[in-house]
Amino acid sequence: MSQTVQLIIDNKTYELPVITGTEDEKAIDISKLRDLTGYVTLDIGYKNTGATKSAITFLDGEVGILKYRGYPIEQLAGQSSFLEVAYLLIYGALPSKDQIKDFQAKINHHTLIHEDMKKFFDGFPSNSHPMGQLTALISSLSAFYPESLNSVQSKEDVDLTIIKLLAKMTTIVSWIYKKSLGHPVIYPQNKYDYVTNYLHMTFGQRTEDVVIDPVVVDAMNVLLILHADHEQNCSTSTVRIVGSSEANLYSSVSAGISALWGPLHGGANQAVIEMLEKIKADGGDTDKWIAKAKDKNDPFRLMGFGHRVYKNFDPRAKIIKKACDDILEKLGIDDEVLEIAKRLEEVALKDPYFIERKLYPNVDFYSGIIYRALGFPTEMFTVLFALGRLPGWIAQWKEMKENKEPIGRPRQIYVGAVDQDYVDIEKR
Numbered sequence: 081m082s083q084t085v086q087l088i089i090d091n092k093t094y095e096l097p098v099i100t101g102t103e104d105e106k107a108i109d110i111s112k113l114r115d116l117t118g119y120v121t122l123d124i125g126y127k128n129t130g131a132t133k134s135a136i137t138f139l140d141g142e143v144g145i146l147k148y149r150g151y152p153i154e155q156l157a158g159q160s161s162f163l164e165v166a167y168l169l170i171y172g173a174l175p176s177k178d179q180i181k182d183f184q185a186k187i188n189h190h191t192l193i194h195e196d197m198k199k200f201f202d203g204f205p206s207n208s209h210p211m212g213q214l215t216a217l218i219s220s221l222s223a224f225y226p227e228s229l230n231s232v233q234s235k236e237d238v239d240l241t242i243i244k245l246l247a248k249m250t251t252i253v254s255w256i257y258k259k260s261l262g263h264p265v266i267y268p269q270n271k272y273d274y275v276t277n278y279l280h281m282t283f284g285q286r287t288e289d290v291v292i293d294p295v296v297v298d299a300m301n302v303l304l305i306l307h308a309d310h311e312q313n314c315s316t317s318t319v320r321i322v323g324s325s326e327a328n329l330y331s332s333v334s335a336g337i338s339a340l341w342g343p344l345h346g347g348a349n350q351a352v353i354e355m356l357e358k359i360k361a362d363g364g365d366t367d368k369w370i371a372k373a374k375d376k377n378d379p380f381r382l383m384g385f386g387h388r389v390y391k392n393f394d395p396r397a398k399i400i401k402k403a404c405d406d407i408l409e410k411l412g413i414d415d416e417v418l419e420i421a422k423r424l425e426e427v428a429l430k431d432p433y434f435i436e437r438k439l440y441p442n443v444d445f446y447s448g449i450i451y452r453a454l455g456f457p458t459e460m461f462t463v464l465f466a467l468g469r470l471p472g473w474i475a476q477w478k479e480m481k482e483n484k485e486p487i488g489r490p491r492q493i494y495v496g497a498v499d500q501d502y503v504d505i506e507k508r
């Protein structure tokens with residue numbers, strides 16, 4: 081028998097259905113609440129609100145579990161490639177050898193971007209923030225590849241748009257980086273796999289052949305896999321809600337990129353390094369900065385600590401911490417900023433303030449350190465997060481469409497002025 085809960089309002093009892101997920105997560109279905117009772121629920125920041133039923137990613141923040149399509153993140157990060165994970169997220173199953181070959185070939189076929197679009201790209205000042213460029217460039221893809229506008233009617237056009245977006249993202253992201261250096265852009269080469277092609281366009285040169293270190297390719301694969309999806313976070317919810325209006329994939333993802341930019345979300349990886357640099361410049365006294373983070377009159381927060389959902393540990397942080405140690409050792413990098421990060425982590429993990437509030441290092445505490453070791457400028461970090469998150473956004477947008485979800489439109493509780501009469505400007 082299906083479970084229900086009882087809600088009593090003004091002595092009247094209402095039965096509300098309970099929905100149970102495959103991992104035994106429980107939700108009270110309030111979709112008929114307003115019709116039945118006239119009430120809505122209020123949940124600022126959606127801390128208790130399930131916005132959808134999804135079969136893509138499961139995470140248990142209390143225990144520290146993350147799985148894509150049922151596969152533990154530890155196995156995927158240890159054994160698969162980013163492109164395999166992208167396929168898994170978007171199409172629902174791990175690809176066969178033929179399927180991944182075909183997927184890679186289709187993507188390689190579309191990595192170039194329209195030369196007219198390059199003119200648009202050339203118009204950005206070279207010192208403009210990479211995230212501002214990325215959001216505009218991704219949105220502009222709909223102008224250069226108009227079949228994306230048919231995403232409501234045509235499955236073929238949706239499939240093509242997904243491939244083009246995955247393909248062109250690597251070219252766009254690497255070109256933004258090249259532009260920041262004032263260097264000429266490097267064109268994609270079809271002989272490379274997805275991640276190597278991206279690194280070739282990023283670190284390659286026109287004047288000589290640059291061999292991409294396999295250590296760097298492996299590190300990049302792990303980083304991108306760890307960021308590939310994270311269920312209904314701020315940027316993903318944005319992609320779904322924009323897409324729910326039947327906006328095309330490019331504009332929905334562009335909106336997600338804007339949401340990711342903020343320092344409380346994807347921008348945290350940039351904010352972590354900026355914070356560590358600041359602490360270093362200030363003499364490296366970590367105790368002083370921990371005290372500032374605890375002081376409620378001081379707006380300073382320990383960037384890279386805390387998470388809306390993980391209240392035990394972030395499983396991605398565990399994997400990335402090891403990857404971080406490995407890559408710094410392999411590349412022979414001795415970074416003072418990393419020493420400060422380690423000291424901060426050590427002190428914070430023993431401090432009752434952080435223990436009581438369950439504040440642990442999140443994935444972004446370490447990702448910035450790795451990106452820095454690989455030679456990326458700080459402002460590129462969030463763009464790299466977006467490159468990793470792209471398959472997740474696509475999978476979530478596709479699922480939302482396939483589920484035929486209605487347009488997202490939350491309610492509110494109005495608390496403003498009631499019944500004011502207009503006063504002429506001369507009398508105010």
Ligand code: ACO
Nearest residue numbers: 343344345346348373381382383384385386387388437442
């Ligand atoms: N440093 C110091 N104190 C903190 C921190 C922090 N980083 N994070 C939370 N707290 C404190 C809050 O002041 C609050 O204390 P109180 O209960 O005494 O008022 C308590 O911990 C709970 O914090 P909330 O902000 O209510 O938690 P919420 O779940 O809303 O926020 C968030 C989560 C935004 C991630 C927060 O922890 C934060 O700002 N962290 C730093 C930014 C960051 O690293 N963001 C990346 C998140 S991961 C990602 O997006 C990929």
